[in-house]
Amino acid sequence: MGSIKLDGLKKAFGSQTVIPDANLEIADGEFVVFVGPSGCGKSTLLRLIAGLEEPTDGRILIDGRDVTHAAPARRKLAMVFQSYALYPHMSVYQNIAFPLKMAGEKADVIRVRVQEVATSLDLLPYLERRPRALSGGQRQRVAIGRAIIRQPAGFLFDEPLSNLDAALRVSMRTEISELHRRLRSTMIYVTHDQVEAMTMADRIAVMNAGRIEQFDTPLELYRRPANMFVAGFIGSPKMNFIEGARAREYDARTIGIRPEAIDWSIDSGKWRGRVERVEHLGAETVVHLSLDTADILTFRTPLDERLVAGRTIHVSPREDSIYRFDGEGRAIPGPKRNP
Amino acid sequence: MRSLRPTLFKAAMTFLGWAVALLLFFPILWTVLTSFKSEVEAIAFPPAFWPSGWTLENYFEVQERSEYFGHFLNSVALSLGSTVIGMLIAIPAAWSMAFQPAASTRHVLMWMLSTKMMPAVGALVPVFLIFKSAGLLDTLPGITLIVLVGNLPIMVWMLYTYFKEIPADILEACRMDGATVWKELVHVLLPMSLPGVASTMLLNIILAWNEAFWTLSLTAVKAAPLSAFIASYSSPQGLFWAKLSAASTLAIVPILIIGWISQKQLVRGLTFGAVK
Ligand SMILES: Nc1ncnc2c1ncn2[C@@H]1O[C@H](COP(=O)(O)OP(=O)(O)O)[C@@H](O)[C@H]1O
Ligand SMILES: [Mg+2]
Numbered sequence: 001m002g003s004i005k006l007d008g009l010k011k012a013f014g015s016q017t018v019i020p021d022a023n024l025e026i027a028d029g030e031f032v033v034f035v036g037p038s039g040c041g042k043s044t045l046l047r048l049i050a051g052l053e054e055p056t057d058g059r060i061l062i063d064g065r066d067v068t069h070a071a072p073a074r075r076k077l078a079m080v081f082q083s084y085a086l087y088p089h090m091s092v093y094q095n096i097a098f099p100l101k102m103a104g105e106k107a108d109v110i111r112v113r114v115q116e117v118a119t120s121l122d123l124l125p126y127l128e129r130r131p132r133a134l135s136g137g138q139r140q141r142v143a144i145g146r147a148i149i150r151q152p153a154g155f156l157f158d159e160p161l162s163n164l165d166a167a168l169r170v171s172m173r174t175e176i177s178e179l180h181r182r183l184r185s186t187m188i189y190v191t192h193d194q195v196e197a198m199t200m201a202d203r204i205a206v207m208n209a210g211r212i213e214q215f216d217t218p219l220e221l222y223r224r225p226a227n228m229f230v231a232g233f234i235g236s237p238k239m240n241f242i243e244g245a246r247a248r249e250y251d252a253r254t255i256g257i258r259p260e261a262i263d264w265s266i267d268s269g270k271w272r273g274r275v276e277r278v279e280h281l282g283a284e285t286v287v288h289l290s291l292d293t294a295d296i297l298t299f300r301t302p303l304d305e306r307l308v309a310g311r312t313i314h315v316s317p318r319e320d321s322i323y324r325f326d327g328e329g330r331a332i333p334g335p336k337r338n339p
Numbered sequence: 340m341r342s343l344r345p346t347l348f349k350a351a352m353t354f355l356g357w358a359v360a361l362l363l364f365f366p367i368l369w370t371v372l373t374s375f376k377s378e379v380e381a382i383a384f385p386p387a388f389w390p391s392g393w394t395l396e397n398y399f400e401v402q403e404r405s406e407y408f409g410h411f412l413n414s415v416a417l418s419l420g421s422t423v424i425g426m427l428i429a430i431p432a433a434w435s436m437a438f439q440p441a442a443s444t445r446h447v448l449m450w451m452l453s454t455k456m457m458p459a460v461g462a463l464v465p466v467f468l469i470f471k472s473a474g475l476l477d478t479l480p481g482i483t484l485i486v487l488v489g490n491l492p493i494m495v496w497m498l499y500t501y502f503k504e505i506p507a508d509i510l511e512a513c514r515m516d517g518a519t520v521w522k523e524l525v526h527v528l529l530p531m532s533l534p535g536v537a538s539t540m541l542l543n544i545i546l547a548w549n550e551a552f553w554t555l556s557l558t559a560v561k562a563a564p565l566s567a568f569i570a571s572y573s574s575p576q577g578l579f580w581a582k583l584s585a586a587s588t589l590a591i592v593p594i595l596i597i598g599w600i601s602q603k604q605l606v607r608g609l610t611f612g613a614v615k
Contacts, residue, residue, distance in 0.1 A: 051514075052514065052515075072514045073518075077515070079511075079515045081508045081511070081512060082508075085508035085509045086509075086512075087513075088531065093492050098526075099517055101400075102516050102517040103517055145510075146516070150516075150517075238605060338414065338428045
């Protein structure tokens with residue numbers, strides 16, 4: 001219980017089409033991440049699934065049941081908002097109990113459930129506090145508590161960690177993954193942070209301008225991006241794209257080379273370039289190289305003192321990890337090298 | 340020398356503040372003082388500041404000559420009635436305008452406000468004729484209705500502003516949590532906008548209590564509230580300053596007390612959002 005299917009889903013605000021045509025099948029118990037740049041329609045798609053927005057066209061099915069026009073509460077989904085959206089005038093206890101109270105649950109049942117949930121989220125000492133007297137991480141946990149208390153078929157998270165500082169973000173990330181392992185319910189998680197997406201997801205839907213560009217496991221997205229957008233979005237630093245003669249050599253309009261798939265040497269290699277900038281990150285070094293054309297090539301390598309700005313060096317892409325793209329930016333499958 | 344200037348400035352501002360406050364308060368003070376004078380002393384020139392006799396005679400006479408308590412009850416019924424019924428209409432109206440706005444919502448709001456820009460006397464003749472043929476003249480339901488309609492735009496506007504302050508996320512969370520519109524209103528919206536709701540009600544009570552134009556035009560004896568009752572002391576038979584003052588004092592004292600008790604609430608509500 002908790003499979004979600006989007007069938008030709010479309011959403012327009014007035015004359016602006018935000019989601020042109022979304023098709024997606026999410027299996028029960030899956031952790032799916034919607035990732036994409038800000039403004040690409042991730043929240044809108046999530047809110048359509050939640051029932052907070054009315055679709056312009058298309059259907060939404062949960063467990064095979066058409067819920068396209070069902071009220072949010074009827075969809076058995078719970079949502080965790082970016083702002084947490086806690087009720088400021090209620091205590092932590094009342095916040096967590098609210099969905100059960102709305103469902104008309106008996107007071108003693110509610111008390112037991114709230115105790116359970118609060119225990120599992122380490123919130124027991126704070127039950128009588130108001131949200132404003134809690135830290136960001138605690139508020140986040142209250143929001144999660146309010147979501148899990150109803151035992152919904154699925155959870156929707158809209159950038160839930162973006163208001164937390166970096167350290168807390170990492171630990172909450174683990175906590176949410178842990179929650180998924182424990183509850184085994186479907187989760188859809190929206191973020192613009194590809195690291196969050198890669199580390200948490202079973203499958204990732206990469207979105208761009210309202211379109212789902214690719215829906216696949218993190219590793220497949222990394223290994224076999226369907227197009228230049230996905231190739232550029234997944235991976236850090238970003239994949240290098242090179243056009244012109246160097247690409248034609250591979251029978252492609254554009255070739256893509258990941259920064260981790262480039263070898264360098266002082267005196268010999270396929271291409272020659274000048275070191276523009278060197279970023280020492282400790283364990284590794286990121287080098288920005290300008291080739292003799294306008295192209296800038298970024299690559300990562302273990303620390304080496306000889307890499308200094310202004311120096312001319314040689315680089316060679318690993319031939320088996322060159323991605324080829326056609327004029328529309330679509331990946332060209334098949335052998336990498338022109339025979 | 341240098342530090343003298345800010346001090347002087349502060350002293351001047353303090354003085355100015357007191358002067359303005361006294362200026363505003365003086366008519367009320369004068370009315371109260373006059374109500375304790377004899378009729379002769381009240382019209383004496385040059386006027387005496389303090390009453391020489393401190394007589395309660397005016398108050399006794401006012402109560403004897405006209406039924407103060409009856410008018411007081413009318414004022415209470417008018418203020419509370421128009422406020423409670425008004426809120427029952429204004430809350431759903433403001434809710435739908437704040438959370439389910441249509442393309443024309445802004446125009447509706449402006450149009451409602453524009454009715455307050457028209458002088459009330461412009462509508463007097465038609466309203467009077469309608470009241471006459473409907474048998475509403477000098478009745479409590481009639482005067483409550485017209486005061487309610489007059490204040491409704493203000494109530495809707497105020498509530499609309501307060502509702503707008505509530506983050507949309509919270510109401511959406513509420514819907515996700517399975518709250519019906521009614522439960523959302525009772526458990527989330529009203530508690531969260533309580534300062535705003537309270538000051539809307541208080542302001543409306545005060546406005547209705549002080550309303551004089553419609554009460555003078557549409558009530559006579561039976562349904563006349565205190566505002567109309569005061570006016571009956573400036574009659575063609577002659578002005579009785581001391582009794583008029585006693586009547587006025589009696590009329591404003593209840594609302595002054597309410598205002599005094601609730602001033603903190605009122606200020607908080609009226610500046611809600613401005614000082615978040
Ligand atoms: N209620 C709305 N009315 C009009 N436009 C909207 C509304 N909600 C979102 N949009 C537009 O839809 C686009 C996608 O927004 P959103 O789904 O919030 O993006 P994301 O969550 O990926 O940052 C944006 O261009 C935004 O301006
Ligand atoms: Mg968003």
